[in-house]
Amino acid sequence: MIKGNTKANRTAKWLVSGPPLLFLLVFFVAPSLIMLFTSLRFPGEFGGLAPIAAPAEAVHGEYGLTLETYQFFFSDILYAEIFLKSFAVAAASTLICLIMAYPLALLIARSEKRFRNLMVLLVVLPFASNFLIRIYAWMIILGPESVFSHFINALLGAFGIAPVTLLFSPFAVLVGMVYVHLPFMVLPLYTNLEKHDPALLDAAQDLGANAWQRFWRVTWPLSLPGVFSGAALVFIPVLGMFAVPDILGGTGDILIGNLIKDQFLGTRDWPFGSTLSIMLTLAVLAITALAAWFARPAAIPER
Amino acid sequence: MALLEIRNVTRRFGDFTAVDNVSISIEAGEFFTLLGPSGCGKTTLLRMIAGFDLPDAGQILLDGKDMVGTPPEKRPIHTVFQSYALFPHMTVADNIAFPLKMAGTTPDEIKSRVREALDDVRLSNFGNRFPQELSGGQKQRVAFARGLVNRPRLLLLDEPLGALDAKLREEMQIELINLQKERGVTFVFITHAQNEALALSHRIAVMNQGKVEQLDEPSRIYGFPKNRFVADFIGKISIMNAQVLEAAPSHLTLSVAELGEVTAPSKEGIKVGDAGVLAIRPEQVRISHHAEEVELKNHFIGKVRGFLYVGDVTTYIVELPNGARIEALLPNSAPGRAKFFEAGDPVAVSWRHDAGTFLND
Numbered sequence: 001m002i003k004g005n006t007k008a009n010r011t012a013k014w015l016v017s018g019p020p021l022l023f024l025l026v027f028f029v030a031p032s033l034i035m036l037f038t039s040l041r042f043p044g045e046f047g048g049l050a051p052i053a054a055p056a057e058a059v060h061g062e063y064g065l066t067l068e069t070y071q072f073f074f075s076d077i078l079y080a081e082i083f084l085k086s087f088a089v090a091a092a093s094t095l096i097c098l099i100m101a102y103p104l105a106l107l108i109a110r111s112e113k114r115f116r117n118l119m120v121l122l123v124v125l126p127f128a129s130n131f132l133i134r135i136y137a138w139m140i141i142l143g144p145e146s147v148f149s150h151f152i153n154a155l156l157g158a159f160g161i162a163p164v165t166l167l168f169s170p171f172a173v174l175v176g177m178v179y180v181h182l183p184f185m186v187l188p189l190y191t192n193l194e195k196h197d198p199a200l201l202d203a204a205q206d207l208g209a210n211a212w213q214r215f216w217r218v219t220w221p222l223s224l225p226g227v228f229s230g231a232a233l234v235f236i237p238v239l240g241m242f243a244v245p246d247i248l249g250g251t252g253d254i255l256i257g258n259l260i261k262d263q264f265l266g267t268r269d270w271p272f273g274s275t276l277s278i279m280l281t282l283a284v285l286a287i288t289a290l291a292a293w294f295a296r297p298a299a300i301p302e303r
Numbered sequence: 304m305a306l307l308e309i310r311n312v313t314r315r316f317g318d319f320t321a322v323d324n325v326s327i328s329i330e331a332g333e334f335f336t337l338l339g340p341s342g343c344g345k346t347t348l349l350r351m352i353a354g355f356d357l358p359d360a361g362q363i364l365l366d367g368k369d370m371v372g373t374p375p376e377k378r379p380i381h382t383v384f385q386s387y388a389l390f391p392h393m394t395v396a397d398n399i400a401f402p403l404k405m406a407g408t409t410p411d412e413i414k415s416r417v418r419e420a421l422d423d424v425r426l427s428n429f430g431n432r433f434p435q436e437l438s439g440g441q442k443q444r445v446a447f448a449r450g451l452v453n454r455p456r457l458l459l460l461d462e463p464l465g466a467l468d469a470k471l472r473e474e475m476q477i478e479l480i481n482l483q484k485e486r487g488v489t490f491v492f493i494t495h496a497q498n499e500a501l502a503l504s505h506r507i508a509v510m511n512q513g514k515v516e517q518l519d520e521p522s523r524i525y526g527f528p529k530n531r532f533v534a535d536f537i538g539k540i541s542i543m544n545a546q547v548l549e550a551a552p553s554h555l556t557l558s559v560a561e562l563g564e565v566t567a568p569s570k571e572g573i574k575v576g577d578a579g580v581l582a583i584r585p586e587q588v589r590i591s592h593h594a595e596e597v598e599l600k601n602h603f604i605g606k607v608r609g610f611l612y613v614g615d616v617t618t619y620i621v622e623l624p625n626g627a628r629i630e631a632l633l634p635n636s637a638p639g640r641a642k643f644f645e646a647g648d649p650v651a652v653s654w655r656h657d658a659g660t661f662l663n664d
Binding site: 197199200202203204205206207208209210213217218221222 | 353355374375376377380381382384386388389390391392401402405406449453
């Protein structure tokens, strides 16, 4: 292969990286800018946006650009509370996904090679059926007359605890979130764990490490890149998810996603919806930056 | 009492017997080598000593105590792995500290022991590096340091020099001998490289198909191979079919087909009429221009069929009248001289009456 900065090489580079770059410019950067611009405008009288300049026949209404929606966002503690709650749900979902996915990923990575692909296929199999159908299925499973509900309440009753309603509760939201996002945690973990050199565990054992020490001192630190990418793949989508709390949550279980959706489709206050979106994007960026800093490669050099 | 005693150990995998009734005892302070081709069972045996595998039959005793119920992490035996198996997420110092931490050594003690270990392998300034920042030879030395730092009763070395180039290999061999001498730790070394085994070991067990073919000092393994496998596996050797005509206490007289009589050193258990082979090392064969029939013992006429120049020596392949080929080795002591004979030259080959070995199995 010819290396170096030849003209043909440069053309090839642009041909390969150009289309996705263009795609992202048109469908990510441009909409983000539109969103930012929208957040600075006034809502229209009947929803949508007010014009920037006052039309001649206008009698009332406000025009031009404003920071009013941002003021509104910061003036009401309610929004901060919903943000915090959303982060708490996202963090809890991520943690539960991690705890459930790690043993599974480890099991797949350490099983015989010929079974691994089949097991990975089984992990992603739920994607074959529609997401909403699977969430509605949980509505039935968690419903008050379901076998599962009866079983849980019988169990609680045995300990003298009053029966509980599972559906339309924060619990149901969490179950739905974990269920939907579990494969996104399993796959990066498996990809990482599968690459571990088994000789390292033999060496650790040979040098005196028991099973727990082998996990904690060798497997876990080497899997951190997988843990971080899995966490990002769960945490960020959960933060913006509105379908799960819509279907499985109660009236009090509103998260940012629902709030934003309502601004656009319900209240039709586009500027405030845009402001909420921008705040969410900023929060996600801040958290990603923080995670990237903690997981910086100096601490875990790639092999 | 031997430090390590391997007593009638057998290990089977399905129909395949990887280790077949092997008994070896290794003394404290010894540099012991298990030598054999791949698949001979040496790695299986090593894994059983380390505790990663258990014998189907027989016992492995350390200081007279059966190790069967002791898992690898509880055995005072450490291993230097072929791939080094250094922990990539730990610095060199943390790698070496690992066995000490596992043993619950105090932080102060760990610090001084790690520094000492780094000094021993001449890597004093490399403690903060990560393994992937080291060269092959440096990684190797870290692996030695990590294996030795907690003063194991036994250090197992699984082809540790296999991944190094020839020059570095020789350097590491010398370093390994010194390290073993200084620390007085018993080494069990595994290799398929016979020259490495000869250079390093106090004693060698040559293994083939799960069995020990010969267990002896290097010079005896090389000079007096017990059977055809050992003769063939260790060094170069020429082999001719032969039959015993006379078995005297001082010597054997052999008849080699279409060649005549050959005198060979006597050997226990050989009777008149036994069939076998005469094996002789190239460096024991003299080659000369005198291409006339002379009535001398072990003196034959032949023709040079080819030669192999490797710098310091040239090996000549000589075809004898009976069609057998015998190799003779000549040092290139004359400056600028690559060979003394051309292909096709008529030559005489001869060897002393006490050179060569008769092998009947």
